[in-house]
Amino acid sequence: MKTEFVLHIILSLISLTGLIVYYNAFVLGYKKYNGGIDSKSTLPERLYFMSTYPALIWYVLPFIKQPRMSGVFDWFDGNFTFYNIIYVVLSLSIFVFFFCVWGKKSVSKNVEATKTAFYAPSKLLTDGIYARVQHPMIIGDILGHFALVLLAGGIYSTILFPVYILIDICMIRIQSKYSLEPYFESELREYRKKTPSLLDKKLSLVLILMILLLFSNILINKNLI
Numbered sequence: 001m002k003t004e005f006v007l008h009i010i011l012s013l014i015s016l017t018g019l020i021v022y023y024n025a026f027v028l029g030y031k032k033y034n035g036g037i038d039s040k041s042t043l044p045e046r047l048y049f050m051s052t053y054p055a056l057i058w059y060v061l062p063f064i065k066q067p068r069m070s071g072v073f074d075w076f077d078g079n080f081t082f083y084n085i086i087y088v089v090l091s092l093s094i095f096v097f098f099f100c101v102w103g104k105k106s107v108s109k110n111v112e113a114t115k116t117a118f119y120a121p122s123k124l125l126t127d128g129i130y131a132r133v134q135h136p137m138i139i140g141d142i143l144g145h146f147a148l149v150l151l152a153g154g155i156y157s158t159i160l161f162p163v164y165i166l167i168d169i170c171m172i173r174i175q176s177k178y179s180l181e182p183y184f185e186s187e188l189r190e191y192r193k194k195t196p197s198l199l200d201k202k203l204s205l206v207l208i209l210m211i212l213l214l215f216s217n218i219l220i221n222k223n224l225i
Helices: 003-016 018-033 043-050 053-063 072-076 082-114 136-152 155-180 185-194 201-220
Strands: none
Touching: 003 018, 003 053, 003 155, 018 043, 018 053, 018 155, 053 136, 053 155, 072 082, 072 136, 082 136, 082 201, 136 155, 136 201
């Protein structure tokens, strides 16, 4: 097995450990809010911010040395084709949108409810971007990182990307169990009936476009895979 692929596997497994930190942040946050630990403890908050390292790892992984399909690295080598230009522009545009525009909207909305305690929202967010999907921060994170993987065209990063999707899906369950369901059970039940968890129609179309970009890249570079 090639060294670069082993490195990718190791870093992917390390990113999975972020779930342990994230889980403990929310469990301790729940206990802090409900009298289980000292209300002055800052450990839940510190663990929460520490748990962001999986995202940081997945910002780096696509750019580590590995076999590559079409992507922005072709531009660095001075190779420009019609397909590559369209592919890179679309991938980059999707990344910028979810990292900057979508990310800003979802984070600022989330801060409204969690500025006093991230683990105990003051209200259940159901308007604005939260009227589209239940977990806009998570789907924005998934699609933004997927766009980055597409942009870099790394074969190993593409193969291992489901690991990152698993991390985000598990984070949803942890959030729901310890910071939503205990406080908004009936309201949450109604909200879930009318609001998709991650993908509305427009986001589904974006995902389909990204999958088509991936498969077109695989077909064009099938000799490399």
